[in-house]
Amino acid sequence: MRGGGGGHASTAALHWSQHLPSLRAVPRWSAFKSPGASLLLNSLSVSLSLSRAAGEPPSAAMSDRGTFDTNVVTVTRFVMEEGRRAGGTGELTTLLNSVCTAVKAISSAVRKAGLAHLYGISGSTNVTGDQVKKLDILSNDLIINMIKSSFTSCVLVSEENDKAIIIDPETRGKYIVCFDPLDGSSNIDCLVSIGTIFAIYKKATDDEPCEKDALQPGRDLVAAGYALYGSATMIVLSTGHGVNGFMLDPAIGEFILVDRDVKIKKRGKIYSLNEGYAMHFEPAVTEYLQKKKFPQDGTEPYGARYIGSMVADVHRTLMYGGIFLYPGNVKSPKGKLRLLYECNPIAFLVEQAGGLATTGAQRVLDVQPEALHQRVPFVVGSRDDVNEYLSFVKKFP
Template sequence: MDHAAEAQRTDLMTITRHVLNEQSKHPESRGDFSILLNHIVLGCKFVCSAVNKLFQAGLAKLIGLAGEITNVQGEQQKKLDVLSNQVFVKALVSSGRTCILVSEEDEEATFVEPSKRGRYIVVFDPLDGSSNIDCGVSIGTIFGIYVVKNKDDPTLEDVLQPGKYMLAAGYCMYGSSCTLVLSTGSGVNGFTLDPSLGEFMLTHPDIKIPKKGKIYSVNEGNAKNWDDVTSKYVENCKFPKDGSSPKSLRYIGSSMVADVHRTLLYGGIFMYPADKKTPNGKLRLLYEVFPMSYLMEQAGGEAFTGKQRALDLVPKKIHERSPVFLGSSDDVQEIKALYAAAAAAAE
């Protein structure tokens, strides 16, 4: 028996152990972040279990609309949306490490009562892609974490800061497997839930997005409303003028987690541009654009709004929207160049 290979095979790296290893590099660390992350992981496990039950015919009662409830975006909520939001809010508050929570499903930010207050702000979309629940497409949870300036006197201004100041970001994808992708500011790692152990195990260490990809991802149903730059870029994807092969279109839609996960692993570009119908973009800045842009940059990619680096944007309100182009650096640079040329021509 190859004892070295056997030792490596049994040296299982859980997400908790991984984070503790990262925190050990910072002597001043008190373990608060590990506790917070454990509560986020618990929420992800709960939602994963609920999603799996939903996919079983015997538990179809979870399918359907939650009465007349709509969220702040005016979208109908599935029962699982409501449940997921409640689970994460309770898990985050009970961790004793949070002071402000911003959820896609809640109109106002949640300020944690002083007795349970900690120094972290968590922004999150508890169930991204919920409109795809009934057809079995991968859905997920997206989150970002900031540090508050003064936990004894937190204000909404503490939330409205650029994504570049995030401490950590990640997403958990619920599909054929349950995968949690996380960055704490020193690269990106992917963990897959082992149902037999009930633990997220490191399966995708140090994820690096390819410098250039062969896939573009965009809702072409909005093409008639695009600006000239987006139209030209997509035309170049289909009919490249340099003699290279055309890019392939891959777009799941309504499930940003699934589209971004594929882009992160295989390369290419994910686009949700501003257009005539949604001039300010459609994706939410705090809990969709920022966390995904943070992960892309940490993996060696880029994220661009059509005007500037996505992580440099300063939010003015918690549910603000933004356009975004994110993915492989060469692909994002190409669309940056097109916007720069268009701006120069307009002067």
């Protein structure tokens, strides 16, 4: 009887294991008998013993010292709280939620681009002459579709589109969004950190939306931010009341506040620019770099860091201090970076963090845009570093 029962049990177990393959993946206790596992179990045992000796129940010790925060601040919660204090309608929160959803999707695509055959160029160029990558197109479509479906915008301006996108009346809102869907995309194939940049304005008139509605100076921004796809995915955001950083927690699929009220150092120790264009630099830039590399006043020389992906270079500058430069030069007097969806949002963030952003001739946020894809010289970073750069600019009018 025992033998027969055992046979039936084995047959039943085999039958269920075929239908529930996940059960076969559950490790036996013997699988945990490794030195590392033993050390972990011993540590847990000691921790529980100490908590009991202190008169704490095991559950209390675990919850008080656990790794899970039960009161996390998500980007949605944060923006809702900011909006409530400002007496907002919640429309900006909805818009930012749609941007965050697009960023999550882009982050996923970036991380499996090699497996999904998303590397390489699409065979076309955008309005500013850059080769368009396959991920550029995917990212652009994701952001456009997510924002359109949020019912919060009326005009969209993208680096990848020649003209502004006017939202249909039935899905229209009051915000204007300018964005670079995938900044630094020339670095995609070699796995360098890349990002997404966005700037949000409010429509200033009640007229029918048009391209001119997007031509607002950066000082009128309602919100701006960037997403960085690096060792983790992070959104750095400002709604005009300081700068905050949110890290994507892949376990719960939410952006969690990790850096509150970010402030840039008054002076850093790093300069960042593409010195491959040195032969074309203006005298002010050349002399400034000479001082940074070969100081004559006894100070330490600056370190040079240049990734070639503006979001990554700017994020490092924001975190560590210093200066990022993409100035005009003899070959390209207006520089390379675009005002509406690159310079303005980054300048807004850095100024909100206590830094400065300049074209060399004026504050970036005071430039009146004249075209959707207008370029401007761009220097941004720690206040003292940017002011020092401007002192060299004044020497060479």
